[in-house]
Amino acid sequence: MGKHSRFNRREFLGAMAAAGGGMLAAGLVRPGEIRAAKPSGKPVKIGHQCVLSGVLGGYGQFMQMGATLAAEEINAAGGILGRPLEFEFRDSQVKPAVAVKNARYFVDKYGADFHAGIDSSGVALAVGKIMPQLKKILMVTHGATEKYNEQLVYKEGNKYLFRISVPVYQDGIASAMIAKDFPVKRWANIGPKYEYGYTSWQMFKDTLKKFRPDVEFVEESWAPFGTTDFGPHISKVMAANPEGIFTTEWAGEAVALVKQAKLFGVFGKIKEWVNPMGGAMDVLEGLGKDYPEGLWVSSRYWFLYPPTNINESFVQRFHKRWGRYPHYSSETSYSAYWALKQASELAGSTETEKVIKALEGMTMISPAGRRWFRKEDHQAVYEVPWGRTKADPKYPFRILGDLRAVPAELYYRHPPFDA
Amino acid sequence: MFEQLLFQGLVGLSLAMYLWLVSAGLTLIFGVLGVLNFAHGSLYMLGAYFGYSAVRVLGVSFWVGLAVAPLLVALVGGFIERFFIRRVYHIDVAYQLLLTFAFILIFADLVKWYWGPIYQSAPVPAGLSGALPILGRPFPVYNLFVMALGPLAALGLWLLLEKTWWGRTVRAAAGDREMAGAIGVNVPQLFTGVFMFGSWLGAVGGALGIPIRTVSPGMAEDYIIQAFAVAVIGGLGNLKGAFIGSVLIGLVNAYGHLYAPVFELAFMYILMAAILILRPQGIFGTSQ
Numbered sequence: 009m010g011k012h013s014r015f016n017r018r019e020f021l022g023a024m025a026a027a028g029g030g031m032l033a034a035g036l037v038r039p040g041e042i043r044a045a046k047p048s049g050k051p052v053k054i055g056h057q058c059v060l061s062g063v064l065g066g067y068g069q070f071m072q073m074g075a076t077l078a079a080e081e082i083n084a085a086g087g088i089l090g091r092p093l094e095f096e097f098r099d100s101q102v103k104p105a106v107a108v109k110n111a112r113y114f115v116d117k118y119g120a121d122f123h124a125g126i127d128s129s130g131v132a133l134a135v136g137k138i139m140p141q142l143k144k145i146l147m148v149t150h151g152a153t154e155k156y157n158e159q160l161v162y163k164e165g166n167k168y169l170f171r172i173s174v175p176v177y178q179d180g181i182a183s184a185m186i187a188k189d190f191p192v193k194r195w196a197n198i199g200p201k202y203e204y205g206y207t208s209w210q211m212f213k214d215t216l217k218k219f220r221p222d223v224e225f226v227e228e229s230w231a232p233f234g235t236t237d238f239g240p241h242i243s244k245v246m247a248a249n250p251e252g253i254f255t256t257e258w259a260g261e262a263v264a265l266v267k268q269a270k271l272f273g274v275f276g277k278i279k280e281w282v283n284p285m286g287g288a289m290d291v292l293e294g295l296g297k298d299y300p301e302g303l304w305v306s307s308r309y310w311f312l313y314p315p316t317n318i319n320e321s322f323v324q325r326f327h328k329r330w331g332r333y334p335h336y337s338s339e340t341s342y343s344a345y346w347a348l349k350q351a352s353e354l355a356g357s358t359e360t361e362k363v364i365k366a367l368e369g370m371t372m373i374s375p376a377g378r379r380w381f382r383k384e385d386h387q388a389v390y391e392v393p394w395g396r397t398k399a400d401p402k403y404p405f406r407i408l409g410d411l412r413a414v415p416a417e418l419y420y421r422h423p424p425f426d427a
Numbered sequence: 428m429f430e431q432l433l434f435q436g437l438v439g440l441s442l443a444m445y446l447w448l449v450s451a452g453l454t455l456i457f458g459v460l461g462v463l464n465f466a467h468g469s470l471y472m473l474g475a476y477f478g479y480s481a482v483r484v485l486g487v488s489f490w491v492g493l494a495v496a497p498l499l500v501a502l503v504g505g506f507i508e509r510f511f512i513r514r515v516y517h518i519d520v521a522y523q524l525l526l527t528f529a530f531i532l533i534f535a536d537l538v539k540w541y542w543g544p545i546y547q548s549a550p551v552p553a554g555l556s557g558a559l560p561i562l563g564r565p566f567p568v569y570n571l572f573v574m575a576l577g578p579l580a581a582l583g584l585w586l587l588l589e590k591t592w593w594g595r596t597v598r599a600a601a602g603d604r605e606m607a608g609a610i611g612v613n614v615p616q617l618f619t620g621v622f623m624f625g626s627w628l629g630a631v632g633g634a635l636g637i638p639i640r641t642v643s644p645g646m647a648e649d650y651i652i653q654a655f656a657v658a659v660i661g662g663l664g665n666l667k668g669a670f671i672g673s674v675l676i677g678l679v680n681a682y683g684h685l686y687a688p689v690f691e692l693a694f695m696y697i698l699m700a701a702i703l704i705l706r707p708q709g710i711f712g713t714s715q
Contacts, residue, residue, distance in 0.1 A: 066545030
């Protein structure tokens with residue numbers, strides 16, 4: 009993995025210095041290591057919303073775990089600008105109207121300095137559009153639509169919006185850069201029947217076609233949100249004799265799809281299975297030993313990558329605190345809080361305008377590796393590896409083997425986003 | 428092409444038989460007790476959670492879970508009928524809906540509190556994990572098992588209701604509960620029994636699904652809507668209708684994905700609307 013490997017403390021400091029110039033000592037505190045003066049004064053508040061009910065309720069809990077750990081560590085390290093960090097969670101119910109109300113509540117009633125979270129693309133766009141009225145920063149930790157950074161931030165100049173998690177480029181473009189080397193000519197798709205599914209499949213096709221003019225896309229089947237029986241989709245797609253299947257089903261639907269595909273003998277017939285969300289901790293744990301080996305999967309952060317001290321120590325502390333390994337939503341929420349701390353301390357203030365300036369172009373060292381916030385579209389740039397599912401005696405679930413990381417610079421789309 | 432059509436039909440039939448198993452209890456309870464039991468979705472969910480716990484926590488086999496979990500859920504159903512539903516038989520149907528809907532919310536929160544908000548899943552049992560070649564393609568043994576269980580359950584229900592003393596008293600009480608009471612049938616006790624039996628059926632569906640589905644606090648709503656559609660299409664309270672309704676929904680779903688994927692979400696509702704327009708009482712329902 010060459011250049012993505014370990015940062016030692018010196019490189020870490022160097023990267024910080026190069027990025028931020030004269031940083032405050034507080035900004036350099038390694039998470040969870042140094043006990044600083046007890047924070048005091050008016051608290052810095054983060055309003056956080058995510059899905060906390062229904063079939064996806066677990067995703068909200070993953071965020072709460074990461075956010076809680078971050079806040080505990082930040083407060084133990086002296087808070088933000090010496091002030092204590094507080095946060096509150098609300099359920100977005102994955103409904104744009106509810107989420108917009110939550111955002112208003114956070115700013116008008118709770119007195120939030122920052123807003124964070126959000127699971128779905130639709131919700132991210134709806135809340136994103138009202139942030140200029142509320143004049144607070146929104147740090148998205150999950151919703152992946154490229155319209156958020158390309159349209160809202162870059163084209164419409166909505167400067168309040170940032171995203172710390174990977175955009176759909178990970179799902180649609182990086183996946184094709186992995187798949188281009190497969191001896192597969194006939195691809196099919198089983199995808200979620202909404203924006204995310206359509207966009208990722210389109211990006212996958214467009215990218216793959218550039219590298220491999222010889223591939224064909226033979227069938228597609230779209231499963232609505234909440235599908236429990238994938239039989240009709242599997243049967244339809246397999247009738248076209250694909251050699252490779254691409255899917256962006258995620259969470260419980262990814263689990264049900266893999267189990268049912270296995271029963272239909274799919275993995276014995278096709279050569280490759282590619283799922284950008286198949287490496288998420290909930291899917292790995294949900295499938296356990298039922299997860300066939302050798303499938304290509306990724307995620308938005310995977311707990312054993314990068315193999316840095318910072319990440320290993322984060323995973324250890326997380327496991328000690330919650331008794332489980334961090335989900336990607338836990339890591340992005342955790343890092344979102346540390347990013348807001350670092351930016352506030354660079355700015356010397358929690359005032360929105362000043363923190364926006366500090367975040368633009370800011371580099372941070374996080375468990376997921378080095379992230380930097382692109383000035384033009386406020387998107388954090390970092391890469392998440394791909395790998396083949398494989399058994400490991402140390403874990404009761406599959407981990408990723410044959411790791412391959414496409415450098416973020418190569419698979420992220422770049423301003424002016426015309427191509 | 429023709430083979431693809433048949434294969435897709437088989438997949439649709441396996442969906443249908445699963446749906447039938449889940450909705451039979453709902454239909455039975457409505458047919459006999461006259462209560463539209465929203466909580467049936469929760470009992471289905473509890474069946475899945477108990478089955479999951481049996482397999483994952485107690486470490487017993489899927490089959491033991493499938494045998495035991497529905498019995499426990501029947502007890503829960505008996506408790507609900509005895510202490511809550513019994514009180515609303517005589518009042519407006521709106522109160523019955525409110526009460527049973529309240530149970531959906533209560534059970535969703537209880538389940539979230541005890542098992543957590545994260546979905547769970549159980550491994551596929553060895554005996555059901557393979558596939559058999561049908562029409563030259565692998566078809567899951569699990570689906571074949573469900574397809575066999577559906578008609579068996581239908582036959583069992585028919586025998587129970589038509590050929591046994593208990594079934595005859597149930598039908599008598601369903602027809603006229605006061606008259607049944609007057610000739611010495613203990614109607615309240617009988618109703619508790621029917622409710623427990625209906626709960627058991629729903630829970631069998633839940634426990635049966637855990638190897639290939641996920642178990643989550645939101646799953647009650649998933650199936651209750653489909654089960655209601657089945658009941659409406661077939662004729663509320665009519666078991667034969669529920670069986671046919673399930674087959675229709677299963678096939679429409681399977682072929683819909685193939686030929687009209689754009690309207691996928693609407694298939695079930697279009698079918699329901701068509702039946703309501705052409706035959707408002709449902710296929711086997713009797714007009715009142």
